[in-house]
Every structure is written in structure tokens, then in C-alpha cells.
Amino acid sequence: MLQPAPAASADRRPATMHRIVREGGKGMRRRPLHAVLLAGLLLPLAMAVHAVEAIDDRGIRVELPRPPQRIVSLMPSLTETVCALGACERLVGVDDYSSWPPSVAALPHVGGLEDARVEAIVALQPDLVLVPLSSRALPRLQALHLPVLSLEPRTLRDVRRVLQVLGPVLQSGDPDTVWQDINREVQMAARTLPPRLRGMRVYVEVGSTPFAASEGSFIGELLMRLGAENIVPAALGPFPKLNPEFVVRADPQVIIVERTDAAGLRARPGWQGIEALRRNRVCALDPEQMNVLMRAGPRLGAAAHLLVDCLEGRLAAGGPGR
Amino acid sequence: MTPAPRAPGALAAWLLAASAGLLALGVAVGSMGWEPLLDETGAGLTILWEIRLPRTLGAWIAGALLGLSGAVAQGLFRNPLADPYLLGSATGAALGVALLLVMLGAAPAITAAWLTSLGLTGAAFAGALAAVALTLALARGVQHTLRLLLAGVIVGMVFGALASLVIFLVPELLRSMQSFLLGTTGYLGWASAGVLAVVLAACGAAGLAASRALDALALGETTAASLGVPLARVRLALVAVIALATGAAVAHVGLVAFIGLMAPHLVRALTKPTHRWLLPLSALAGGLLLLGADVLARWLLAPRELPVGVVTAVLGGAYLLALMQRRSW
Numbered sequence: 294m295l296q297p298a299p300a301a302s303a304d305r306r307p308a309t310m311h312r313i314v315r316e317g318g319k320g321m322r323r324r325p326l327h328a329v330l331l332a333g334l335l336l337p338l339a340m341a342v343h344a345v346e347a348i349d350d351r352g353i354r355v356e357l358p359r360p361p362q363r364i365v366s367l368m369p370s371l372t373e374t375v376c377a378l379g380a381c382e383r384l385v386g387v388d389d390y391s392s393w394p395p396s397v398a399a400l401p402h403v404g405g406l407e408d409a410r411v412e413a414i415v416a417l418q419p420d421l422v423l424v425p426l427s428s429r430a431l432p433r434l435q436a437l438h439l440p441v442l443s444l445e446p447r448t449l450r451d452v453r454r455v456l457q458v459l460g461p462v463l464q465s466g467d468p469d470t471v472w473q474d475i476n477r478e479v480q481m482a483a484r485t486l487p488p489r490l491r492g493m494r495v496y497v498e499v500g501s502t503p504f505a506a507s508e509g510s511f512i513g514e515l516l517m518r519l520g521a522e523n524i525v526p527a528a529l530g531p532f533p534k535l536n537p538e539f540v541v542r543a544d545p546q547v548i549i550v551e552r553t554d555a556a557g558l559r560a561r562p563g564w565q566g567i568e569a570l571r572r573n574r575v576c577a578l579d580p581e582q583m584n585v586l587m588r589a590g591p592r593l594g595a596a597a598h599l600l601v602d603c604l605e606g607r608l609a610a611g612g613p614g615r
Numbered sequence: 616m617t618p619a620p621r622a623p624g625a626l627a628a629w630l631l632a633a634s635a636g637l638l639a640l641g642v643a644v645g646s647m648g649w650e651p652l653l654d655e656t657g658a659g660l661t662i663l664w665e666i667r668l669p670r671t672l673g674a675w676i677a678g679a680l681l682g683l684s685g686a687v688a689q690g691l692f693r694n695p696l697a698d699p700y701l702l703g704s705a706t707g708a709a710l711g712v713a714l715l716l717v718m719l720g721a722a723p724a725i726t727a728a729w730l731t732s733l734g735l736t737g738a739a740f741a742g743a744l745a746a747v748a749l750t751l752a753l754a755r756g757v758q759h760t761l762r763l764l765l766a767g768v769i770v771g772m773v774f775g776a777l778a779s780l781v782i783f784l785v786p787e788l789l790r791s792m793q794s795f796l797l798g799t800t801g802y803l804g805w806a807s808a809g810v811l812a813v814v815l816a817a818c819g820a821a822g823l824a825a826s827r828a829l830d831a832l833a834l835g836e837t838t839a840a841s842l843g844v845p846l847a848r849v850r851l852a853l854v855a856v857i858a859l860a861t862g863a864a865v866a867h868v869g870l871v872a873f874i875g876l877m878a879p880h881l882v883r884a885l886t887k888p889t890h891r892w893l894l895p896l897s898a899l900a901g902g903l904l905l906l907g908a909d910v911l912a913r914w915l916l917a918p919r920e921l922p923v924g925v926v927t928a929v930l931g932g933a934y935l936l937a938l939m940q941r942r943s944w
Contacts (some may be wrong), residue, residue: 442703502799529919537801538666539646539918553787560731562804 361421377591378466416503478594496545576603623892641671673803682901684860686876705771708865711742729806739862798924873931
């Protein structure tokens with residue numbers, strides 16, 4: 294995917310690693326000595342301004358005369374990835390839903406997936422716009438000759454790929470370290486899950502119609518790595534609309550759902566017999582927790598811990614009232 | 616043009632038999648496609664009783680309400696194109712539901728399912744009534760067909776836009792409202808089926824009571840008035856019937872397109888009844904159509920589910936196109 298720009302492959306890691314982990318002092322990693330030496334040797338070279346290029350999710354090669362300094366991100370997970378790579382201060386605008394890290398709240402918000410305000414984006418004079426593939430603004434931004442990099446992380450592998458594309462483009466942070474941090478957090482979360490909870494049948498609802506997160510979604514991949522069993526197979530697509538009867542028949546032991554939908558679960562025909570509802574094992578997530586879970590970005594480690602909390606019943610709040 | 620008209624009674628028997636057949640099919644088609652679940656133990660029975668049966672019955676009754684509402688609208692406005700959508704009542708009902716959800720929060724935390732069901736029906740009824748009243752006011756009565764249809768389209772557009780505005784202002788509603796906009800039969804339980812059945816009984820009785828007046832109206836308003844039909848009162852009652860039937864159906868299954876328009880046409884293509892027969896036959900046909908669409912929606916991609924409104928729109932569009940071709944209007 295990635296075309297390293299000439300002579301710009303130097304290891305220019307930031308002195309302080311961006312913290313994506315929840316625990317305080319675990320983010321620092323010891324760098325091998327030779328890498329430090331190499332970085333030292335190549336530092337003068339790397340400091341010079343170089344052209345960068347990357348191939349985005351459309352398969353288009355995007356070339357930039359120098360690492361971008363004014364970035365607009367139109368997707369929360371891309372915003373979070375930019376910040377995890379330590380380039381947060383180079384963001385000049387984000388979409389309406391980007392909310393993490395808290396510093397992005399102060400930036401201009403330029404609309405959502407369907408209604409990105411092209412004029413506002415142009416007015417920010419970005420030298421890079423990060424656009425999800427599904428954004429309706431993409432062709433318009435392209436036609437206006439804005440430098441557009443189109444990325445859309447949908448799976449765990451995509452998260453790594455996006456990191457590896459963005460790292461060299463931004464000339465900031467180390468994608469591999471960020472990825473390893475995510476991985477370590479997921480592993481740690483998996484280890485904290487008591488063995489008796491392995492193989493629990495889980496249903497993750499992402500929309501009340503009902504839409505579910507299947508084994509094929511990144512949420513499903515996380516659950517699989519935690520050792521839980523998703524009742525929705527990957528063959529149905531990542532986020533299928535289900536026949537509600539399917540959920541009743543699969544009889545999940547834990548239901549993970551947004552808080553506003555949790556209260557109504559019992560009123561659905563036949564659902565009060567589901568084991569998760571009989572035993573009150575409904576994990577009701579508030580909007581901020583839902584954001585952590587629903588974004589395929591650098592906070593997936595935190596999402597894994599959240600899922601473990603769910604499986605262990607620490608977030609159960611599925612009673613009839615709110 | 617059409618085959619020899621059948622006796623309405625025979626058609627009713629045929630529609631009833633087909634409905635019964637589809638009812639059995641609807642109970643046998645579940646989340647994994649064809650699986651009658653006859654041999655299973657308590658769990659299977661629970662699923663049949665708690666989920667499939669009320670859902671199947673509810674879909675049929677909602678379709679019957681839409682068919683009835685369409686037949687009443689076409690008779691009352693003496694216009695073969697009048698249907699709950701063209702008069703704006705369906706979008707009005709959707710707006711009512713959206714406003715109620717804003718007030719209660721995106722997912723009503725009411726444990727009693729029938730209370731939710733009644734509340735939604737009430738809100739949808741109010742919205743539908745407001746939309747029809749506005750349509751009639753804009754059209755200055757029902758005398759001018761073209762003006763009536765134009766007013767209906769305008770009111771439908773504006774109410775639909777207002778519902779979109781509500782969703783835009785309260786984004787948490789988006790996912791709950793999506794099911795209304797696409798049409799869904801997934802969460803019909805016994806409470807919903809019960810409320811729908813009561814509404815169908817009331818609307819059916821009112822419609823039948825007014826069937827002679829509708830027949831008279833078909834000859835023109837002056838003739839009807841000279842035949843002793845109390846026009847003002849009948850009109851008011853029938854507009855209420857349309858609003859109630861549409862509102863109840865939309866509150867439970869969402870904006871399901873074409874049933875109200877298609878059912879009366881289907882009946883008239885097969886027989887030439889008076890309203891005494893047309894109204895119940897349209898209800899039967901509407902129930903048959905929506906139930907058929909529902910069974911298809913859960914069967915085609917099982918265990919994934921198509922929005923039922925998409926199925927009815929495709930089927931209804933194809934049918935009306937065929938009708939147009941045959942009649943060369």
C-alpha cells in the first residue's frame with residue numbers, strides 16, 4: 294500500500310509517545326539502540342522538507358509537496374488516528390462527530406458524512422483532507438483540486454493499514470508502535486476476562502431496527518479475540534439488519550446496546566425470554582462509550598476493555614427504567 | 616379488457632383462503648427461512664406464539680387498514696389516485712410519531728407494550744388528521760380533483776420535510792425513525808396486533824355504515840345530496856376513518872407504500888362491486904398484499920431482513936405499471 298517517500302524513511306519518532314492506553318505509565322517502550330542511532334544519523338535529513346506520497350483506499354496515488362500542516366478530517370476514527378500519531382495540532386477542522394481527544398472540540402466542525410460543508414472546508418485552506426470513502430463530499434472536494442486522501446477503516450486490519458498510510462504522510466509518530474499499543478491493550482483485556490466467561494454468546498446491537506455487529510465487523514473481531522462468541526455470523530456482512538426472531542432463537546447471554554435502546558428491549562415481542570434479559574445481563578452503553586466501541590481507530594484497546602466490562606456485567610443497567 | 620367480473624362473494628372467499636394460506640406460510644417462515652418448528656419443544660412454541668403469529672397477524676391487519684383507507688379515500692374523493700399518501704395523511708402520521716418520540720426520548724421507556732402502541736397510534740392519528748385537514752383546507756374542499764391532489768402532494772412534501780427536520784434536530788431519532796421511513800413489521804407483538812384489530816373493526820364498521828353514501832357520491836355531489844345523503848357529516852366521518860386507519864397502520868409498520876393505492880385497484884380489476892363489497896374486499900386484498908410482502912421480506916435474505924416498504928414499493932410499482940400498460944391511459 295505504502296510508497297515510502299525517497300530519503301524520508303527516517304525514524305523520526307516523537308519524544309513523547311501519544312498515549313492511547315487508559316492506564317497511566319505503560320505507554321513508554323524501550324527503543325532498540327540501533328534505531329536511536331539511526332534516527333540520530335538521519336535526523337538532519339528527515340528534518341528537511343520532503344515530498345510525501347501514499348496510495349489511498351480508492352487506489353489513487355496522492356502526492357503532497359511536503360508533510361501536511363493544515364489537515365481537515367471528516368471521520369472520527371481518522372481524527373483519532375491523526376492524534377494518536379502525534380499530529381493533533383496540525384488539524385484545522387474536523388467533522389461534526391469527532392469528539393476525541395477533547396482538544397478537537399475547539400476546532401471548526403464542518404459537517405457530517407452526508408452533509409459536509411464543502412465551502413467551510415475550502416475556507417480552512419487545508420493541505421490535506423482525510424475523507425471516508427462513503428462521504429458524499431468526496432467527488433466535490435476532488436473536483437475543487439483539494440488534496441484528498443480517502444481512507445475508511447472497517448476492520449482491525451484496516452486500522453493498521455490506515456496507521457501505516459498516515460504515519461509516513463504526516464511524517465509524525467510511529468504507526469507500528471501505535472498498532473502494538475492497541476494490540477497489547479486488546480491482549481491485556483483478553484487476559485483479564487475470567488475463563489468462565491469465555492465462549493459467552495454475545496449480541497451487539499448497533500441500531501434498533503435491529504442492526505447487529507457481526508463476527509465480520511471490527512467489533513466482532515475484538516469479541517473473537519476476547520474469546521466471546523458472537524451470535525451473528527460473518528457471512529451476513531459486517532452490520533446486517535436482522536429478523537428479530539433470529540436474536541430470540543440464538544438466545545444471547547449478554548446483550549450490548551446503546552443506553553437509549555436498552556429500556557425497550559423487554560417490550561419487543563418474545564425478547565423477555567432471552568437469557569441476557571432474564572439474568573439482567575444487558576450492557577447499556579452511554580453515547581461516549583458507544584463512540585469508543587464504534588470507531589475503528591486507535592482507541593480499540595479501550596474498546597476491548599469496555600467489552601470485557603460488559604461481559605463481566607460491570608456495566609449492566611438494562612432494567613426497565615432509565 | 617378484464618376477464619368476466621366475478622361475484623364479489625366468490626372473490627371474498629378466494630381472498631380469505633389466500634390470506635389463510637399466507638398466514639400459515641407466515642408462521643412457517645422464520646429467521647432462517649423455511650422452518651415450521653412443528654416438532655420443537657417449548658422454545659419453538661414460544662417463538663411461534665410470541666413472535667411469528669402476532670407479527671403475521673399484525674402485518675395482515677395493518678395491510679387491511681391501508682387497503683380500507685385507500686378504498687374509502689378513492690370513493691370519498693371520487694378519484695382513483697387518492698390514497699393515504701397522496702392526501703398527505705401517511706407523512707402526517709410519520710410526523711406525529713416523530714414528535715411523540717422527541718417528547719418521550721428516542722426509545723420510549725414504557726414497559727407496557729400496549730401503552731406504547733396506543734400512544735404511537737394516537738400521535739399518528741393526530742398527525743394524519745392534521746395533514747388531511749390541511750390538505751382539504753388548501754384545496755378548498757374536495758370539488759376540484761386536481762387541486763385536491765396538488766394540495767395533498769404539497770402537504771405530503773411539507774410534512775415529510777418537517778419530519779426530516781425533526782430527525783435532523785434530534786439525531787438520536789434517526790435510527791428509530793429509519794424503521795418508520797422504510798417500513799418494518801419486525802416488532803409487531805400481540806399488543807400491536809390487538810390495537811390494530813380494534814382500529815380495523817371500528818374503521819370497517821364506520822366504512823360499511825357509510826357505504827351507501829359512498830355509492831351515492833360516485834354519482835356526483837348534487838345527486839348524492841338529492842338522494843338525502845348528509846354530505847357534511849359523512850365526509851367528516853370518512854376523513855376521520857382515513858386518518859385513523861392510516862395513522863394506526865403507519866404507527867405500527869411505518870411508511871409502507873402502495874398498498875392503499877393498489878388494493879382497491881386490484882379488487883376493481885377482478886370484480887365490479889358496490890362500496891358495500893369494495894370496502895371489505897379492499898381490506899382483504901390489502902392484508903393479503905402486505906402479509907405477502909412481509910413473508911417475502913423475511914424469506915428472501917434470511918436471516919437478514921429486507922425493509923418491507925421496499926418490497927411493497929417494488930411490487931406495487933410493477934403492478935401499477937402493468938395496469939397502465941393494459942389500459943393505455
